[in-house]
Amino acid sequence: MSQDMSEENLPDRPAHEGGSQVATAENPFADPGFPAHQPRRQDIDEKAARSSERTVAFLFTVSMLATLGFIASFVVIPIDKIVYIWPLGHISALNFALGMTLGVSLFAIGAGAVHWARTLMSDVEVADDRHAIAASPEVRAKVMAEFATGTGESQIGRRKLIRNTMLGALTLVPLSGVFLLRDLGPLPEDKLRHTLWSKGRLLINQNTNKPLRPEDVAVGSLTFAVPEGLEEEQHDYQEQLAKAALMIVRIQPNDIKDKKSRDWAHQGILAFSKICTHVGCPISLYEQQTHHVLCPCHQSTFDLSDGARVIFGPAGHALPQLHISVNGEGYLEALGDFEEPVGPAFWERG
Ligand code: FES
Incomplete structure (x- = not known):
């Protein structure tokens, strides 16, 4: 042409x-x-x-x-x-x-x-x-x-x-x-304040569906867990999973900087909410050398060795930590619910 x-x-x-x-x-x-x-x-x-x-x-x-x-x-x-x-x-x-x-x-x-x-x-x-x-x-x-x-x-x-x-x-x-x-709207009010976690509930490995023992969590690994009793058949499964999803890492106890975090851990095993405090994406990228986790949505980065505080990105709050221990049979268990709302609950935190 x-x-x-x-x-x-x-x-x-x-x-x-x-x-x-x-x-x-x-x-x-x-x-x-x-x-x-x-x-x-x-x-x-x-x-x-x-x-x-x-x-x-x-x-x-x-x-x-x-x-x-x-x-x-x-x-x-x-x-x-x-x-x-x-x-x-x-x-x-x-x-x-x-x-x-x-x-x-x-x-x-x-x-x-x-x-x-x-x-x-x-x-x-x-x-x-x-x-x-x-x-x-x-x-x-x-x-x-x-x-x-x-x-x-x-x-x-x-x-x-x-x-x-x-x-x-x-x-x-x-x-x-x-x-x-x-x-x-409407605002979730206190719906994000309560999850399925409660005293004595076992931590179940989300991949194997088996209760976790401390020896299952290796230093440097990232494990996802859900509360014991959460069944796929229940009608509110997605909602409960979205609130209770847990991220578990193991860090040398001496590397944990935050005192409360250290007290709530078990032998260096820390359990944090997997839901980003920005707008609620699931977090999944863990950098074991620095103990940082990165949210893939808007790159908020949290330091798990320092109470999961935000070190980069738009998230406004640290990830809520779950207080854990080990029961008489050697399984990891929760010692209660999260102390603060999970996910992007900035409107409730004042
Ligand atoms: S949802 Fe995680 S950074 Fe935006």
Whole structure:
């Protein structure tokens, strides 16, 4: 294709005539141009075109209904309702309904637009040579004329059913975002103050599902634990797991700088909440030389050898520590619940 930059050379011919050049001494590569345009069934059969129009309108209508379903779900489904959905397991009914309806709403708009473009809009190929960025008034007038032509070819003026349903779908879909603002409340109040941890509850290795003994925790390793009695089948499993998830490390006792931390540890084994105090991501990256853990979401870094205080990043509080010991049978156990709220509970801490 020519790289001529002058505005006079903008193509003003039907594209299927465009580009064809024979090979010359200066330009040895022949350009065959565009193949002849093949009309689609909808181009020659108004009945087929009407059928495509109805399909597009149907998809836009589905989008509208899905958006209304999104809003209805938001209003009707309780925030703490859990349902079992195969193969996802126990999940929040509200999150599932919102995800499904918003997904269908956006997908139906996209599918409607694609079907419209493929069956009814002009499919004549066009060529447009490169030209100067600043357009002259003549070029702008020409663009506006081409826009008007394109609008005519899209049949948006003629196909009022498509136009009206598309406008309906595009008008309704932003409402989903407005309704999501409800998630800014209500505050969790004291819900993050209490977890399943209590005096005498064993620490269960989250990978093996077995109670942990001190000898299972090697210096330099990072182990994840959950409270004894937390079962996947229970209806609030996800909520309880999210609050009680524990991160266990073993540090040489002499390397533990914070006195309370040392007192709450057992032979250098420290147990901290795994939930970041910034906005609640699970922490998982441990650097054994420095005893730092890093939250992957916004890089908050906590020093586990110094009471898990924040040494970098946006988190505002140290990770809550769990007071642990060993029971008569040699298993690690909790000596109570966390003393402060887990997760991003800045609104409760004053
Ligand atoms: S959630 Fe951990 S740093 Fe933001």
